[in-house]
Amino acid sequence: MEVLIAIIKLIIVVTVLSVYVMYATWYERKVIGHMQQRIGPKRVGWHGLLQPIADTLKSFWKEDVIPDKADKPLFWLAPALAATFPFAAAIAIPFAPPLHLAGGKVFYFSVFHSKIDILYILGMMGLASFGVLIAGVASGGSKYSFTGSQREAAQVVSYEAVLALALLNPILMAHSLNLEKIVEAQRHLWFVFYQPFAFVAFVIAMIAATARVPFDLPEAEPELVAGHMTEFSGLKMGLFFFGQYVMIFVVSALASIVFLGGWTGPVLPGLVWYWIKILAFIFMYTWFWGTFPRYRYDQLMDIAWKALLPLMVLNILWTGFALAVGLPVL
Amino acid sequence: MEGIMFYIISIITVGGGLGVLLSKNPYRAAMWMIFSFFGIAGLFVMLHAQFNAMLQIIVYAGAIAVMIMLVMMIMDRRMLESLERFNPQAYWPALIGLALLADLSFLAYKFKINMSNVGKNLTINGSNTQMIGEILFKHYLLPFEVTAIILLVALIGAVVLTKKDIS
Numbered sequence: 001m002e003v004l005i006a007i008i009k010l011i012i013v014v015t016v017l018s019v020y021v022m023y024a025t026w027y028e029r030k031v032i033g034h035m036q037q038r039i040g041p042k043r044v045g046w047h048g049l050l051q052p053i054a055d056t057l058k059s060f061w062k063e064d065v066i067p068d069k070a071d072k073p074l075f076w077l078a079p080a081l082a083a084t085f086p087f088a089a090a091i092a093i094p095f096a097p098p099l100h101l102a103g104g105k106v107f108y109f110s111v112f113h114s115k116i117d118i119l120y121i122l123g124m125m126g127l128a129s130f131g132v133l134i135a136g137v138a139s140g141g142s143k144y145s146f147t148g149s150q151r152e153a154a155q156v157v158s159y160e161a162v163l164a165l166a167l168l169n170p171i172l173m174a175h176s177l178n179l180e181k182i183v184e185a186q187r188h189l190w191f192v193f194y195q196p197f198a199f200v201a202f203v204i205a206m207i208a209a210t211a212r213v214p215f216d217l218p219e220a221e222p223e224l225v226a227g228h229m230t231e232f233s234g235l236k237m238g239l240f241f242f243g244q245y246v247m248i249f250v251v252s253a254l255a256s257i258v259f260l261g262g263w264t265g266p267v268l269p270g271l272v273w274y275w276i277k278i279l280a281f282i283f284m285y286t287w288f289w290g291t292f293p294r295y296r297y298d299q300l301m302d303i304a305w306k307a308l309l310p311l312m313v314l315n316i317l318w319t320g321f322a323l324a325v326g327l328p329v330l
Numbered sequence: 331m332e333g334i335m336f337y338i339i340s341i342i343t344v345g346g347g348l349g350v351l352l353s354k355n356p357y358r359a360a361m362w363m364i365f366s367f368f369g370i371a372g373l374f375v376m377l378h379a380q381f382n383a384m385l386q387i388i389v390y391a392g393a394i395a396v397m398i399m400l401v402m403m404i405m406d407r408r409m410l411e412s413l414e415r416f417n418p419q420a421y422w423p424a425l426i427g428l429a430l431l432a433d434l435s436f437l438a439y440k441f442k443i444n445m446s447n448v449g450k451n452l453t454i455n456g457s458n459t460q461m462i463g464e465i466l467f468k469h470y471l472l473p474f475e476v477t478a479i480i481l482l483v484a485l486i487g488a489v490v491l492t493k494k495d496i497s
Contacts, residue, residue: 119384126392
């Protein structure tokens with residue numbers, strides 16, 4: 001029975017996220033259009049609402065070009081991994097507050113629930129970069145792809161560390177790796193008020209970990225054509241986008257659970273609060289895209305290793321000290 | 331059920347290890363290594379050590395394997411392709427490996443391993459994050475800190491030894 005429920009949940013989550021990815025592209029084009037005084041997609045359907053479906057159909061019928069010198073098995077593996085691991089991370093994200101049924105049972109709105117949710121999500125996020133890494137290697141010596149992957153590797157190694165260290169502060173305060181427990185610990189006041197520095201570091205690191213503007217160096221269009229995706233076409237390239245958008249959803253949900261109190265909030269019901277927070281983070285991504293210029297590669301590394309990492313270590317020391325002597329942490 | 335799971339996971343682990351040895355392309359070898367790490371994480375999960383399993387994935391598959399890929403990407407492509415897979419002294423390690431295999435199979439034969447217990451968690455019932463933390467930081471704090479300092483010394487040593495001033 002449990003297995004059946006898990007399979008049904010899995011199918012629903014994958015379907016919902018696929019539709020979400022399609023409409024995330026529409027939403028992003030629309031918002032960025034209005035930010036740049038354009039109107040964005042308008043022709044296909046009402047306000048361009050059918051545009052994502054048209055785009056998806058188009059990518060199915062595109063010719064699948066594989067370079068002669070490509071490493072064939074890895075060339076197939078790369079987009080598959082790039083799309084699989086973000087979905088694997090997303091199955092641990094709750095889509096709604098847990099339901100307390102009669103008889104002490106709890107129904108979780110995530111496919112996979114364990115005591116170590118955060119570690120699982122972090123692990124899958126770390127692995128998600130392998131799709132991009134292999135893409136560069138498999139492209140048969142294409143310099144653009146290779147440079148893109150190289151950048152992704154360096155970026156992931158630096159910012160995963162910052163991400164984990166920033167998450168450590170709320171974990172220390174909640175005494176748990178369980179997402180429900182962390183939300184429970186924020187009943188009275190959200191952790192963002194206790195841990196403003198950790199929150200800022202987490203937001204910076206989550207943008208870098210998903211490789212979006214202003215840290216989208218692996219696919220910097222003016223320098224690298226399309227970075228790691230240069231040699232991929234049609235559905236294969238679509239899978240990379242899939243992975244990226246699902247990843248954006250995962251980190252947004254993680255940020256709103258860990259720092260903004262998940263489904264706690266005044267007046268409105270929990271579900272509404274939760275989705276307002278997630279959608280706000282997704283809007284923030286688009287907003288940054290329309291606002292910031294891209295950082296240079298050495299600046300990116302400097303931010304991670306010379307600013308964020310030492311600051312986060314100090315922050316953890318302070319949090320630990322304050323918790324040990326019973327101060328309110330700030 | 332546990333037995334079947336155990337066999338699947340061990341095939342993943344050992345198969346990944348064989349893949350590392352047998353693939354000529356170093357990048358493919360790295361991918362096989364990650365496959366093998368997944369198997370090891372699975373073994374940890376079967377022992378109810380979820381924390382260790384996730385650390386295995388985060389630290390080894392997520393960080394160290396990415397590091398290895400990064401180093402291979404930065405290395406000169408021609409140098410990477412001209413690397414020999416075996417050096418002339420490859421016989422001795424092979425002999426040691428054979429001896430180890432013989433030793434293990436002898437032990438397995440002598441102690442008559444009960445195959446019906448395959449995949450069952452016979453030692454501890456449930457290990458959790460808090461327990462690991464308590465043991466590490468209450469009972470073994472000094473060794474833990476010493477290990478950390480040794481690692482730091484190795485790190486700084488590597489930087490000092492390989493640093494060249496770029497003129």
